Amino acid sequence: MHAPFSAPAAELAEVTAALLASLRARGPLVHCITNGVVQGFTANALLALGAAPAMVDITGEAGLFAAAADGLLVNLGTPAPEQRDAMREAVAGANAAGTPWVLDPVAIGALPIRTALANELVRERPTAVRGNASEVLALAGLGTGGRGTDASEAAAAALPAAAALSAHHGAVVAISGPEDLVHAAGRTVRVLGGDALLTRVTGGGCALGAVTAAFLAVRGDEQPAAAVAAAHAVYGLAASAAAAGAKGPGSFAVRLLDELSLLTPERVRAEAVFAEADA
């Protein structure tokens, strides 16, 4: 089992700033297979941040593309049959080529098709899993899921589930909530920041999954867990800045894209806040 984080919480702001600078310099190609509701917003979030998105979600192309991409997101929000097969192909391609990949088990639990697919895909050892507490609990077999993308459980309640997923499948597990938690191999880091308006914009969480894949793509010598925490911190800082001055969820979403493009490594170094948490 890999070491969970290469840095203590106090140093993660510095790591995050460096990874953001690297992302901007390299413009990683992030392959997204994601739901039809948020494809546009997800692509725009990646573009704003400085990554290059591509949504290749058909069989015969998804495997090739995942092998060539710098990172992959697999999001189960609207898993039509063709897309389900493309996900399997992409995961195989990513694993064969060493492309880091993120599994977002949207709304699993009570819905049988996506729950079975999530259980199948998590066994393929995603680099990271990102979801709300209900989804993480359901993926670990410890809950029945929430309603849709609603986070009806507090993030901390899903920590045992995150620990189980990490232990069984080797994944970093990020639990989104009012405060995000990132867990890997026995250690949990709290990522402060973000804004409740993220829950009033569709794709607010789904785009974070893609941003997580972008940070994993440029992590270099950093451990995956540090890259996942960095993604959450950057996204949260942009969200906090966007919320200041937003009149509602419409202007917040526009400002979030602007802020993702404006955020600098210097501001990240000064403003990102991480804390140790009990696992």
Add this chain to the structure above:
Amino acid sequence: MHAPFSAPAAELAEVTAALLASLRARGPLVHCITNGVVQGFTANALLALGAAPAMVDITGEAGLFAAAADGLLVNLGTPAPEQRDAMREAVAGANAAGTPWVLDPVAIGALPIRTALANELVRERPTAVRGNASEVLALAGLGTGGRGTDASEAAAAALPAAAALSAHHGAVVAISGPEDLVHAAGRTVRVLGGDALLTRVTGGGCALGAVTAAFLAVRGDEQPAAAVAAAHAVYGLAASAAAAGAKGPGSFAVRLLDELSLLTPERVRAEAVFAEADA
């Protein structure tokens, strides 16, 4: 046949304010099977208003989800084969569980697949039908449809079609236009408000179908027709407020989402205007 409205036009503003307060308090889960063009905007409109959207459009899940949801929208804008089967499943699930549902027969008339599907689904007795005049005429077999989502007919011209649909299938029928008309069982109410910029934003009408499902979900003791009229009034008030100060359709769409979140029951009570109409 149910009584069309539980309140005279003069009382509908009060009813609408109460339903908006109820929607905000309860956050109904609205299941949407809708076209790929407007999925994002539709979800954002529901989130802005205070509802919880979920786009579950695959077979094996759509029926289960419709039974558990508080309301359902079936929109025929881009009805791929898998989605068509998911719609049938969802309608069966909604009817079995008593979930209110809205049929939006987008662009039916000359296009054969969706026209046949709309004719099939309307016989399953949707709680409400929402469309422009061309679509309502085509659904009643009284016209050949417009071109795309264009409202090439005045709303009033479709009132006989609305009356026929209401009589045969029990549905409340809402006709969108410069002035919206809501018809049920022999009575028609005019809903004033709205703005022509709604026709310059994709999903301007489609999102209203989802909002209608959200109001039906929280109608409590009110008749469905009152909830449908309330949805149109709230959406129209938000659109009017959004248009004031918008520079064009881009900023209008952003402001519409903001205004949907900002609109209060108090403003609805003071500003919503309904009028009786000849049926």
Add this chain to the structure above:
Amino acid sequence: MHAPFSAPAAELAEVTAALLASLRARGPLVHCITNGVVQGFTANALLALGAAPAMVDITGEAGLFAAAADGLLVNLGTPAPEQRDAMREAVAGANAAGTPWVLDPVAIGALPIRTALANELVRERPTAVRGNASEVLALAGLGTGGRGTDASEAAAAALPAAAALSAHHGAVVAISGPEDLVHAAGRTVRVLGGDALLTRVTGGGCALGAVTAAFLAVRGDEQPAAAVAAAHAVYGLAASAAAAGAKGPGSFAVRLLDELSLLTPERVRAEAVFAEADA
């Protein structure tokens, strides 16, 4: 082979102004079969400009609709199997009815499904092809494509490919880049304007393909090449105006829609700049 342009570069601003006026007066119906990432933005760009979009992408309807529409866009961004067959049907319907159509060979080259489809469709003689340099090179068999929608080649490097495509298939070929090039039958026109922020918004290029179809739909006695150049000039002017004052890609996209609706034929006449280029 048709004459490439009906007007010298110095007169194209006048032609463009007249075509924009015609587009606003006629509101052409533009049939779009395009990728799921950009469907909403594409429809909104057309609506803002004054055209009427309709995304009919299922078999059994696409052929009929293309024959009735004023213009057609076929964009290969996310070509699921059903959509691929709908594209074939639509192209046949468009060709039978004389509907002008645009092929956008998104991300072809290394990805086999879409590359084969683009090769098949270009033989059906699209009125215009629009892509970045990598895509135009790949369509002519002279390159292996870029990564996703990235324009990794300078536009001018693709001019021989554009000339070959024009000679073999009769299409006007537009190459998007920092400066757009429009080639037809041996003559190339440079279209100045635009803004780099277009590369930071998903659909920035894809929507231009739809706008191109809209201008082809209203070209009247003008040659297709003039209409293609006009579309690029109008889109570029709106983008330049949108970039002035934008804080980032989020506000740029909103402003682009506003500016597409605000742009007048008078401003086009005064501000559009074309130049001859060596072919």
